[in-house]
């Protein structure tokens with residue numbers, strides 16, 4: 001539906017700006033929002049309003065009439081609990097209430113840090129399947145698990161459709177050896193968002209947000225439901241990054257990498 005607007009939160013961030021351009025080029029009407037000003041020229045068919053995810057009235061207002069919310073807003077890195085609380089915990093409730101009232105579907109930018117304390121699979125070991133695999137590696141990762149479960153609740157109780165994308169590492173290129181497993185290209189993310197918007201039915205779904213990387217840690221998910229398959233691969237960057245290790249044994253053992261090692265105080 002190209003007539004009803006799509007709301008993109010976190011629109012001023014790296015992923016939000018890339019998606020605004022890609023969705024505008026596809027002909028979508030866009031309502032963009034962020035706590036920070038939009039740094040670029042607005043793409044065609046887009047309007048921008050500054051909002052705070054902690055402000056319920058503002059979130060209900062801005063989502064009014066929207067067909068979908070692509071929720072990329074909130075704290076996107078490992079931060080102390082108090083900083084995560086308002087945008088990522090309260091904010092998720094505001095996003096889902098707004099979606100329920102507008103009759104919109106939600107794409108939630110979840111993260112691999114919701115499952116970061118799973119060990120990296122060795123050669124021949126099974127890959128991690130998406131459903132029910134939470135092992136957060138930080139208060140940030142915990143907020144992403146909570147956001148996914150908010151989607152579970154709103155689908156079961158109110159029929160709000162939602163796709164939870166456990167993004168690995170979405171950057172222009174992989175920048176270290178871990179990203180040979182976790183990298184998601186911008187183009188694969190843009191195609192995923194379009195597949196979500198155009199899928200006849202989503203329900204409550206969880207998808208690994210990674211490109212078609214042979215070194216992946218991840219197995220089954222619900223991608224068939226939206227007909228998405230990643231087309232890019234991190235292998236093209238192997239020679240450039242394979243020797244770039246963190247040097248920290250906790251970071252190297254677990255899927256979440258450095259987030260697992262931050263503030264780590266377990267004796268054994």
Ligand code: 15L
Nearest residue numbers: 076077111112113168169170
């Ligand atoms: C994330 O969740 C962060 O938003 C991003 O900055 C990266 O740190 C990424 O995870 C990752 O694990 O590489």
